[in-house]
Amino acid sequence: MFVDDYNLAPPLVPAGRPQDLLEAGQALSASLSPLDNSVAVFVTSAHASKPSKRPPDEEQPVYFASLDAIPSSERRLFITDTLVIFAAFQNLLRTGKSKQPDWIQNDQTTAVMRKLSIDYVNFIKECWIHASSPAPRPEGPLQFSADHYRSLYTCFSLFVVLYLAEPGYDEAPVGDDLMEWLNIHFIEPSTEEGDHLSSLKMPWEDESFWPYLTRATLRGLSKASVFFFKTLSEHPSLDLRHLSDKVAAIISSQPRLQNFSAEKDFASASRRWKDKVKAIRVEMEQIPEADRFDEFDNWWDRLSDIVGILEGRGEIVERVCAELGADWKEVCAAWGVFVEPRLRRQELPDILERILETLPPDPTNFEDMVHTALLFGKAGEAVAHAAQLDRWLSAHLADIMQPLGLLDGQIHDGISARDEHVLSYAEYLHSDPALWRITVEYMYSCGDVGKERGDEVLIRVPLRLRDATQPTEDGQIRAGNVVGVLKDVNQTCFDYQREAARRTVCRIAAQNFVRGKEYGLAVTYCCSAEDWQGLGRVVDCLLDEYVASGKSQCPSTFAQYASDIAPSLQNLDPQHASSQGVFIHRLMFAVRYSNFQQLRTKHDQLQNAALDLVAMFRDDVAPKSWWAVLLCDAVDLLQYPTMLLFSPSGAAELLNKLEEIFTRSAQGSGADYLDILTRTIRGGGHKEALERLKTVRLALARYFARSAMLSG
Structure with missing residues (x-):
């Protein structure tokens, strides 16, 4: 690979001359960090058999970079708080699967899944509001903009609308729900426009009046529409005055699904309402051409568009949306409210296909592509686009989609579609080693592959066995201070039943304790890991403390070290298998020998010291080497x-x-x-x-x- 592809700073060779590195007999290599997902780039020999032309003592830089930006403070808060919801969802899945095969189809289960999904939506909303605040930020600029969280908000809430309807309403018409979603996330017309027009004595003279009124009607904003239709009571045209009163009454009486206990009643009311709209159309057609204008505009054409929307004429809805600068989402929502009031979720793809022929989505806008895929019912594509927007979004959408049966159930290389996105998000979290608890929680939810990756993360967590806040005279720690990271890692292993990883962590901890001459703790963790060979090495290191002190002078440090390991001996059974018993006997000797050394320093205990010395030989405790x-x-x-x-x-x-x-x-x-x-x-x-x-x-x-x- 050419040097320029790495864009190193400072550069190793002049810009545009990557061949200089090759001519020097060198190439670039990269190595991933075992601690996080950072990478180190460094110079190596281009050919193992040929020496480099550069001087052997020449200093070569090592470049460090992270594959992902480490989450900042506000991003970390977002990650940790949404983890609570993720954990609750995993608990729901675990308890649900143990009940009955069709647990996912249970209304109670659906209600809980909907509630947890709405919790995600609400929390994203809070983050968006926080990120939108103009207040000064002591922590510095945001890592992700307010618009980014707004995109997450729109995507997740649309998923809830389309795939997690209230129990019993999954087959109900979806138009009102889509329109409500649109009005919440894509506000049009603006409040400022309404305030401006309402302050005018004759608002119809303003060029924004009819576009505002048309869009308010299209969006189902009945209060705003009725208000401005009533302002036309002062319009010079008597025909418009008369029609505006009728249109205002029609808009305010439009049937809404939530106001009916049965869908058939809603359908019947909608037909009667449409008949009233047709009557207005007939009345409008009777107005002479000459009376359809005022001094500012062709009010008849403007009103005709509004009536056409109320009539449910799809071509008018599409044209008006295009003229107003609206996109396909607005057409789709209006279609479900006016054109086909009984439009169901499973019918959306057919309608959307027609709409996108004239108003296609923006392929460069990942948010728009997620919306499109969700409405098309293509959950896999939606998650793929979501991953390009934010891996948090793709992971949590996929996590909910899988039990709903929305994702491809096929497993590739041992990883399902859901696990692929969750693991990708976990790898992003791994960029910050401090987030290891969260990282492994996501990994351990991803089958055998995820558990293996989680184990690799756990065994590489820096244990920080020296307690900097409570230093001892020799810089070591005592048993009472072994808390924090090591305790948390052990508890995590217990929680997820990762016994092999726990034992590995204990072995690593024991090695660290030996280096710090904390032999009592080292023995404890060797026993916990059932690392009997490691236990033997610890005992050898302990006995070396005596050997290093010279001729039988019973160093006090050796006595203290040995006394620290004595409690561990009480929990061990020397009658175990020979492989284990050998090391336990070695531990027993270290304790007995330390006790002997302590006795021989006291004049009143010399008799006991002699007895203990002989007993070590008779009991076959002392190794021949000693x-x-x-x-x-x-x-x-x-x-x-x-x-x-x-x-x-x-x-x-x-x-x-x-x-x-x-x-x-x-x-x-x-x-x-x-x-x-x-x-x-x-x-x-x-x-x-x-x-x-x-x-x-x-x-x-x-x-x-x-x-x-x-x-x-």
Whole structure:
């Protein structure tokens, strides 16, 4: 790929000369971040077998960019608040599917789905109003304009009108609902025009009078239409005065579906009303041509258009809308109110196809294309256009469309149409790592593929195990402060039953705790993850703390570290399978050895220290690799001047272990017994370790001699 395609800033090579990079034997590579959906672009060798012509020590920049703009504060508020509705909808689906096969067709279910969808609409409306506020914004300019949220508002509300009618009204005429939607979202005529005309003594003299009155009638704004028809009572033409009174009465008496309990009554009333409109048409035709004008306009033609609309003449509706600068949406809504008052939702595609022949939608306007697809009943196309407008819109529309059976049920590469759009939105959320809770909630609603992606997000959440607000002297944290992110990630795994991901997170946490020398927490999380090999590594690191301190001086830090892991031992069963038992025994040794080191520092506990040392050998707790260290630790106890701390059998146990070490070392197995002791001897090897063990043999010999003398 050419450098220019990346549009890097600052550029690596002069503009228009991408070949310079190739001539230097270099190319560009990119790598996706495991934390979010950002990308790093950097220079690599164009040919692995050929070295680059650039100096090896030359600094090369790394370019970082996000595939999506990170949500700003107001966008994040929009995301988090609508998540509540999404979660409620998912809960509805989970509980509904467990009841009966046809749960989705239940009126109660439909009512809840409609209510939640209206919640989306209302919240988008609030965001639109907030974004439209001219008040200063301390957080800076909006990431998405007020017009953007207005587009979301119009699209989602139209979806509710067309696909989530009130229970029992899905087969009812749709004209009034469409007109109400149009008047809410695309206000025409404007309030300013009405205020201006109402302030005039003779408003018909204004050039905007008849267009305003025509559009008010077309939009079903009966109060405004009647008001301005009544202003014509002062018009010089007696014919217009007479007709305006009748037209005003006709408009105010137009039947509305919501005023009837049965559709047949509405249909009957509509026919009678149309007969009255025809009577006005007959009366108008009787007016002579010469009387159809005033000093400003041909009032008869203007009134004829209005009467033609009331008559339901489709060609007049289309022509008038075109003259007024209206688009196909206005024609469609007026068609359902005047031309075909009993127009049903499933009949809209046929009507729309005719309308779009003369007033096509704007293919560059994604909002307009969403409206068109929804009215055509093409839910898949509507969601595809919605994705280009805002992935939030496509995800939440698809989420509701799927249980309604509106989307293609076919699954491609393990992903349904609904999941494809929800996952796309989740990937957008992943641009901000702080939104990981929301990201995984959307991902986990998307089948096996989504769950796998959600797991990958969870195990890469920065755990932030150091509590910056409560620092300890060594910069570490204690068990009581392990809250926040790690706790939330664990809880999320429990909530979604993602046990494999939870164990992985626990293993990662344990590794972090080991680096911070929080061995107690590390052991806890290894056990929680059932990571027994990891547990063994933690114990090895803990024991290394003792080895690093040098010759058996019982460092206080080692004792503290070991005491931290003791509580974990109470919750473990050493009788488990051998693979697990090996590591638990290693943990048990670390705790027992720490206890021994603490006892040997107290004069009144030396007897117990000696007993504990022998018990570690007899109970087979001490690993062979540590026998030599324990025997060296026994020297001071063997040489205690005032009393014999070991029993004869205990001293014999120590001698047996010592002789085994010497014997095995002579047979070539010294590494199994001496490596750890060797590490405590600066610059020493197996030879030096055996020399040190000779002091143990000498101490034992003296001990047996003292014992014989005292017994004799």
